[in-house]
Amino acid sequence: MKKVRKAVFPVAGLGTRFLPATKAVPKEMLTVVDRPILQYVVDEAREAGIEQLIFVTGRNKGVIEDYFDVQYELNDTLTQRGKTKELQLLDSMQPTAGHASFTRQQLPLGLGHAVWCARELVGNEPFAVLLPDVIMQAERGCLASMIDLYGTSGGNILSVEEVNPREANKYGIVGRAGDVGNGFKIDGMVEKPKVEEAPSNLAISGRYILQPEIFDILETQERGAGNEIQLTDGMLKLADAQDFFGYVFTGKTYDCGSKEGFIKANVAYAKADDAIWSKVRDDLAELVG
Ligand code: UTP
Numbered sequence: 001m002k003k004v005r006k007a008v009f010p011v012a013g014l015g016t017r018f019l020p021a022t023k024a025v026p027k028e029m030l031t032v033v034d035r036p037i038l039q040y041v042v043d044e045a046r047e048a049g050i051e052q053l054i055f056v057t058g059r060n061k062g063v064i065e066d067y068f069d070v071q072y073e074l075n076d077t078l079t080q081r082g083k084t085k086e087l088q089l090l091d092s093m094q095p096t097a098g099h100a101s102f103t104r105q106q107l108p109l110g111l112g113h114a115v116w117c118a119r120e121l122v123g124n125e126p127f128a129v130l131l132p133d134v135i136m137q138a139e140r141g142c143l144a145s146m147i148d149l150y151g152t153s154g155g156n157i158l159s160v161e162e163v164n165p166r167e168a169n170k171y172g173i174v175g176r177a178g179d180v181g182n183g184f185k186i187d188g189m190v191e192k193p194k195v196e197e198a199p200s201n202l203a204i205s206g207r208y209i210l211q212p213e214i215f216d217i218l219e220t221q222e223r224g225a226g227n228e229i230q231l232t233d234g235m236l237k238l239a240d241a242q243d244f245f246g247y248v249f250t251g252k253t254y255d256c257g258s259k260e261g262f263i264k265a266n267v268a269y270a271k272a273d274d275a276i277w278s279k280v281r282d283d284l285a286e287l288v289g
Contacts, residue, residue: 001150002125002126003126004048004049004125004150004209005051005052005125005127006051006052006054006122006128007045007048007052007129008054008115008121008128008129009038009041009045009053009054009055009129010114010118011028011038011055011056011061011132012056012058012104012108013108013133014108015028015257017258018257018259018262025063026060028132029063030262032256032269033266033270033273033276036067037132037135037256037262038132039093040135041132041135042095043093044136044144045128047141047143048141048143049147050128050143052100052121053068053095053099053100053101054101054102054103054121054122054127055100055102056105056117058104058105065102074090075090078090103117103118103121104117105117110223110224110226110228110229110230111228111229111230111231112231112234113218113221113228115129115214115218115231116215116218116229119212119218122215125212126150126209126210127210127212128143128146128207128208129231130143133256133257134205134206134207134253134256134257135256136205136207137272138249138252139251142159142247142249143159143207145182145249146207146209146247147209148181149180149183149247150209151181152181153181153183154243155211155242155244155245156208156209156210156214156235156242156243156244157183157209157244157245157246158174158186158207158208158235158244158245158246159204159208159246160203160204160247160248160249161202161203161205161248161253162202162203162248163202163203164201165195165198167195168193168201169193169195170203171192171203171204172189172191172192172204172232173189173193173199173200173202173203174186174188174189174200174202174244175189175199175200176202176246180245181245183245184245184246185243189235189239191225191230191233191236192225202246202248205249210238211238213242214234214235218231218234252268267284
């Protein structure tokens with residue numbers, strides 16, 4: 001079984017829910033406490049042992065490339081000022097030279113199309129996809145646990161989360177067959193089912209391990225919901241030929257692509273940092289009433 005070494009981060013979307021900020025700042029670069037949303041997601045990939053980070057960017061996303069580069073002048077100034085702690089922090093986050101690649105999705109035609117744009121950089125091996133605006137907070141990262149499952153199951157793996165069954169019609173829902181390793185075999189996927197027809201309350205969330213055959217499917221995939229080329233539509237076809245497994249994530253997920261998720265993430269990560277929380281908790285409590 002080939003190891004999962006590469007991860008794709010599709011960061012080419014327009015982020016219209018965050019206008020006007022996203023006129024100039026990519027949504028993935030908005031900060032949760034002190035670092036961009038994208039940094040949390042990259043950290044999750046690195047914790048899982050991912051070696052190659054592949055960013056699918058678009059127009060106005062150049063700042064993402066700069067962010068993952070060494071800022072020589074900044075480092076020099078920090079050194080002169082004796083800011084060792086800050087230097088160490090930057091160094092710990094720096095991808096090794098050659099381990100971050102960038103390609104462009106020329107038009108935002110959808111998530112499936114963005115993933116397809118990474119085909120040459122991924123090549124013929126299994127790879128992870130992490131939605132870069134979804135932060136998943138857990139003691140052990142979601143992707144690391146999915147790679148544990150992959151070691152037992154192989155195939156394709158989706159992170160799923162329990163949702164309110166009455167809201168199953170808002171999500172891609174999977175059917176649950178027998179247990180495998182720390183997950184289960186998926187028997188059937190359906191996009192936004194009627195509540196009474198949903199095979200379970202397990203909704204596909206933002207992490208995937210996929211086999212490279214998905215690229216051939218995405219190449220000819222027609223536009224689906226929202227007039228976009230959807231990754232889910234491609235996975236549904238791949239599931240006719242290959243096995244899919246699910247990993248039930250039980251940590252906290254913040255969809256930072258929405259204002260409410262972004263605000264909750266800021267509070268949750270502030271709360272996880274004693275130094276910050278001790279300074280803001282009383283004010284926040286007063287604000288909330
Ligand atoms: P979203 O649908 O949440 O992002 O896609 P969006 O389209 O940028 O946001 P809104 O709805 O207009 O506010 C999930 C992820 O997929 C990427 C986005 O950048 C986001 O991180 N994406 C989406 C692409 O890379 N290309 C696309 O064509 C669409």
